[in-house]
Amino acid sequence: MDVVVVGAGTFGASLAWWLARGGDSVVLVDQFEPGDPRATSGGETRLIRCSHGADAEYTAMARRARALWRELEAESGAPVLVECGVSWFAHGEDGWEAASAAALEAQRIPCERLPVEAAAARFPSFGGGDLAFVLHEPEAGFLRAQRAVRALADAARRHGARLVRARARPDGGAAVLEDGTRLEGDAVVWACGGWLGELFGDLVRLTVTRQELLFLDGGPAWAAPGVPAWVDYDRAMYGTADVDGLGVKAALDVEGPRLSPDAELPAAGATERAVRAYLAERFPALAGAPLRDARCCRYELSPDSHFIAAEHPDAPGAWLLGGGSGHGFKHGPAMAERMAVALHGGDCPPARFALGERAPGRSLRTAGSGTA
Ligand SMILES: Cc1cc2nc3c(=O)[nH]c(=O)nc-3n(C[C@H](O)[C@H](O)[C@H](O)COP(=O)(O)OP(=O)(O)OC[C@H]3O[C@@H](n4cnc5c(N)ncnc54)[C@H](O)[C@@H]3O)c2cc1C
DSSP, X not given: OEEEEEOOSHHHHHHHHHHHHTTOEEEEEESSOTTOTTSGGGSSEEEEOOOBXXXXXXXXXXXXXXXXXXXXXXXXXXXXXXXXXXXXXXXXXXXXXXHHHHHHHXXXXXXXXXXXXXXXXXXXXXXXXXXXXXXXXXXXXXXXXXXHHHHXXXXXXXXXXXXXXXXXXXXXXXXXXXXXXXXXOSEEEEOOGGGHHHHSTTTOOOEEEEEEEEEEOOOHHHHSTTOOEEEEGGGTEEEEEEOTTSOEEEEEOSBOOBOOTTSOOOOOOTTHHHHHXXXXXXXXXXXXXXXXXXXXXXXXXXXXXXXXXXXXXXXXXXXXXXXXXXXXXXXXXXXXXXXXXXXTTSOOOOGGGOSSOOOOOOOOSSOSSOBO
């Protein structure tokens, strides 16, 4: 079939790769080069983990995505997935981590429930007096996001996809470029990240927010291999060791202020005090670590943090894909696989990915307390 994909972030580039690899004719359109920092997928690293509380479907999808990222690596030669493990800091016996552990065990996904002292040994310094236990996922880690998106787009091109650099707007079932070119196909998939709400505001409700990432100079101990990434879901904090010379990454994961997708990304630093207060407690040796870098980027949040994957009700063949909600990156290839089935007339995406109104739901990203 002929498919136009608008948007070369993790969702669109994954779909282009998957479809082109399967023999479909694909045109992949983006206003930027794949991996541009103005797109949500354009950051250096994104966590990949299977823990999603009790949600078996996202758990399985993340596991499937891990296998597909490995396929992309084998095909492209680009090392994108680093399995450093992810440690989840549990504040109680009946929270997100305990529910995650049960879901992981049910799907035979490796995980370890560690006493705090055992978990502490994996970090250069650790304060865990407030924790009940640590759930460690040894086969989780992070993806080199920007590189991964470029690898997806390159792989799609090698399978015959045509990449077009242009801004598109929907017109019925077609995508119309700024120069008037009209792109049509058996399907047109709009995988436009934070721009999806502006393009289809009557069908999707997305909140685009400004988020910050801090990078600290933690010294050689934090750059050594084997230090896990970590998430404190109840306190809305996450981070990684110093990978690829970027510095120790730490972020406050509460929803930031609203920011239009087309607005310039402002200077970062507003969350430094909160992040430093947390680090001083959790990783005392980082208390005075110099700030190496601070960056802004955007979330595109659906009300319930579930993704969007559905056909336009009034334009058959036009599909909307996105709503990554701060946790979508890792799922790109697995979502693409599901979308491809739907485009070819098979099972539709789950009902909870449908368009229209949604009730606010519990966050599936790394923040149990999602709002500031
Ligand atoms: C700070 C931060 C941390 C995160 N951490 C994680 C994490 O640890 N793990 C995880 O899995 N996820 C994480 N995420 C979420 C994840 O990055 C996003 O869910 C995902 O990247 C969204 O991908 P996308 O393809 O929907 O959107 P995007 O990457 O934004 O791609 C959309 C593309 O569409 C293009 N586009 C839009 N409109 C048009 C148009 N009209 N014409 C042409 N092109 C258009 C844009 O240029 C863009 O390239 C994080 C996000 C942020 C910001």
